[in-house]
Each structure stands twice: as structure tokens, then as C-alpha cells.
Amino acid sequence: MTIKNIEELFVHDGSAFVTEVYRNLLKREPDEHGLMYYLGRLAQGYSKAEVIAQLAKSAECETQNEVVGLKKLMVETQRAKSWYWRLFGRCGRMEASFHTVTLKLAQLDIQLARTNQHLAFLQEAVQIATKSHEQYMENIVHQVAQIQIISPELNQYQDKSQQLSSKNVEQVFMDVLGRGPESVEVKNHHALLESEQALREVLICSAEFQSKLAGLSEYARDIFQRQIQIAGVTYGD
Structure with a gap:
């Protein structure tokens, strides 16, 4: 299929993904060596964006200006390889983790408040039961007097x-x-x-x-x- 936005390639996986990248960026079917090479890259943990960026740098690729988002993807992929951007990304992940921890602490505060409320209800129930027991004992004493x-x-x-x-x-x-x-x-x-x-x-x-x-x-x-x-x-x- 012919794509207009680079994000359309991410719906594919495996050999279908590599094949569509070849068709849309290099305007041809992948050869056996190229197909096996990029499937190997994916198996090693390389992202789809890295595979697309690597093929887009090829001399055969003449569609960098035709596919929306391709140049941006290449820039972001290149930045990800830089130590500065990796550190920046790590800080972002740390900030996200801190936000997650803060959210969990807020949830714990809510649970603690609910627990305290339940304890208050239990304490009130115990007080009511104690008063009922005292009333029961008073009734017994009253019955003793009546007998x-x-x-x-x-x-x-x-x-x-x-x-x-x-x-x-x-x-x-x-x-x-x-x-x-x-x-x-x-x-x-x-x-x-x-x-x-x-x-x-x-x-x-x-x-x-x-x-x-x-x-x-x-x-x-x-x-x-x-x-x-x-x-x-x-x-x-």
C-alpha cells in the first residue's frame, strides 16, 4: 500500500513491516538479504523507527519529502542515539516515575482516609454495643428488684x-x-x-x-x- 504519513507503517509487524518500508521508501520489494538483515535487527531489539530511519538514509530513498513525518522521525531517532538526549529522556522517565509514585501516594492517602473512616464506624458500633450491654445489665438489676x-x-x-x-x-x-x-x-x-x-x-x-x-x-x-x-x-x- 502507498502511505502518506510515516505512522501508517507502524501497524505492520515482522516481514510485512519490512516489506512495506521497502515499498514506500525505496520503491521496490526487499531482496532476501535485506529482508533477513532487518528482521534480525528487529529481533535484536531495535525499534521500528530505527529500521525506518536506517532505510531512509539509503541512497535509494527519494521520498523523504513525500512522506509526512519521515524527516521528524529521522531527527528524533538520531537524537535518541546522542548521550545528551538519552540523559534528557532518562530525566523525563524519572519525572514520569516520580509522578507515578506521587499518584500512588495520593491513592494510599485516600485508602488510609477510608480505613480511618471505617475504624470510626467500628468504634461507634462498639460504643453502641457497650451502651446496649449496660442497659441490659440495668434491666437485670431492675428485674431482680421486681422479683x-x-x-x-x-x-x-x-x-x-x-x-x-x-x-x-x-x-x-x-x-x-x-x-x-x-x-x-x-x-x-x-x-x-x-x-x-x-x-x-x-x-x-x-x-x-x-x-x-x-x-x-x-x-x-x-x-x-x-x-x-x-x-x-x-x-x-
Whole structure:
């Protein structure tokens, strides 16, 4: 093909590239020796621009003024061989590398800012979770107060020989176990105890109460036990 701009040759590779350079610059097909020589140059790492510039210097080339960009390519190729221009080009590459490093540092700053933002979100989530836990513990303490296992009036009962009424038994069952007696026989059996304090001690030492106590947190269990000790109830492990 006939080209108008030297850049059109760069779309070709290998033997097709060398052939088109010959056709457009020397106006002939490449001989076998020339084809093998320039293919060898390309294989050795020479650029396409260097191959074009070398052929353009040939006495056969009469198209330097006809192909747009050819003379500029020859000048730039010649400059590239000079130590000054190689140094200049190296400085340019160093500047480009510095720009790349600067860009990467800016990207790292952005990533760091995002990480800090995520950490702030996590810290806020931890604070919310801590407040929720504190509220949970406050609720437990409130429930302990509501259950009223130990009545403030526990020590006010002085007549320990008096038989408990059905109402007394039901109230103590509700205070300690959160339920009433399971049957009339159970209620009558516990009504034989000498006082409400004695009934509370029996229920507190029961397996059912122990199971309920084991289900609480260590913090809540400690509150129960201290209240029991303050009230003077005999409590076995």
C-alpha cells in the first residue's frame, strides 16, 4: 500500500513491516538479504523507527519529502542515539516515575482516609454495643428488684409457730419461683412450715431456683447472693 504519513507503517509487524518500508521508501520489494538483515535487527531489539530511519538514509530513498513525518522521525531517532538526549529522556522517565509514585501516594492517602473512616464506624458500633450491654445489665438489676426474692419485711414475722395461710404460701412461691404451687397438696405441705422465712429458704435452696439462678449472668447472681446474705436467709451451695 502507498502511505502518506510515516505512522501508517507502524501497524505492520515482522516481514510485512519490512516489506512495506521497502515499498514506500525505496520503491521496490526487499531482496532476501535485506529482508533477513532487518528482521534480525528487529529481533535484536531495535525499534521500528530505527529500521525506518536506517532505510531512509539509503541512497535509494527519494521520498523523504513525500512522506509526512519521515524527516521528524529521522531527527528524533538520531537524537535518541546522542548521550545528551538519552540523559534528557532518562530525566523525563524519572519525572514520569516520580509522578507515578506521587499518584500512588495520593491513592494510599485516600485508602488510609477510608480505613480511618471505617475504624470510626467500628468504634461507634462498639460504643453502641457497650451502651446496649449496660442497659441490659440495668434491666437485670431492675428485674431482680421486681422479683423481690427477699422481702424487706422478712424479719418482721415473729410468730414462727403460726401455720401459713394459703395466700402466704402462694405469695412466697410467686416471689421466689415466679409461679404458684403446682397443686393443693404441695401448697398444704409447705403451709406446715413455721414461717414465710422458712418457706423462702426452702424454695431458694430448691433445684428449680438453682436452675433459674444458674441461667443468670455472674453479675446478676452476685446481686442475688448479696441480697440473700443481707436478708439473713440461710443459703446453701
